[in-house]
Amino acid sequence: MRSSDVSAGLAEGAGQAAAERIRDAAILRYGRDGFAVGLRAVGADAGVTAGLVLHYFGSKEGLRRACDAYVLSVIRSEKLKATTGGPAVVIAQLAEVEEYAPIALYALRSLQAGGELAIEFMEQMCADALEYLEAGVAQGLLKPSRDPVARARYLATQAMGSLLLWVSLHPEFHEIDDFRKELRQLWDEIALPALELFSEGLFVDRTMLDEYLMYVCDPPAGDAKP
Structure with missing residues (x-):
């Protein structure tokens, strides 16, 4: 397997883990405070920026x-x-x-x-x-x-x-x-x-x-x- 394939696989795995962490943080935050909460707060809970939340979920x-x-x-x-x-x-x-x-x-x-x-x-x-x-x-x-x-x-x-x-x-x-x-x-x-x-x-x-x-x-x- 080429090193580029390995790197791509690791990046994909890291991306999936980050997306799941954001999703889990959103479930907790929305459950507690409702859906008026902004993406910035969700991102902070997940340890990422609001921009990264948008990157993975679009909106x-x-x-x-x-x-x-x-x-x-x-x-x-x-x-x-x-x-x-x-x-x-x-x-x-x-x-x-x-x-x-x-x-x-x-x-x-x-x-x-x-x-x-x-x-x-x-x-x-x-x-x-x-x-x-x-x-x-x-x-x-x-x-x-x-x-x-x-x-x-x-x-x-x-x-x-x-x-x-x-x-x-x-x-x-x-x-x-x-x-x-x-x-x-x-x-x-x-x-x-x-x-x-x-x-x-x-x-x-x-x-x-x-x-x-x-x-x-x-x-x-x-x-x-x-």
């Missing part, structure tokens, strides 16, 4: 899109592990839920910001939910749905909606470590009822579902299998 929107894509990929990956890996994986994730605080907080800020990027973010989250839920069905760990797309959207919006409500009611935290503690408290409070509801259900029989299926004009075809 502030480009940086946000890169952050969105990374955060969504982490959420998708961890959810896929949970829906296909069985109880041991879920318990392990619950044991270290604090580690997901930067990702969760960034996702909340993205939705709070509103606009086209927030809509795209939520739509992708729903599409990802469909993917990992169907993977769980294929593994035999989740029950199938009469309407998989609607179920995925419901679960994704419910999950983010509950976190958005929590953040709205607890605006006092100022650092990511504060959110780590609060995220642990939140999950300690909801883990049991959530798992109970998902595992055992709420109604004692399917009367309510049957009545609804008779009520709607065009119910989903077929029946979900147990």
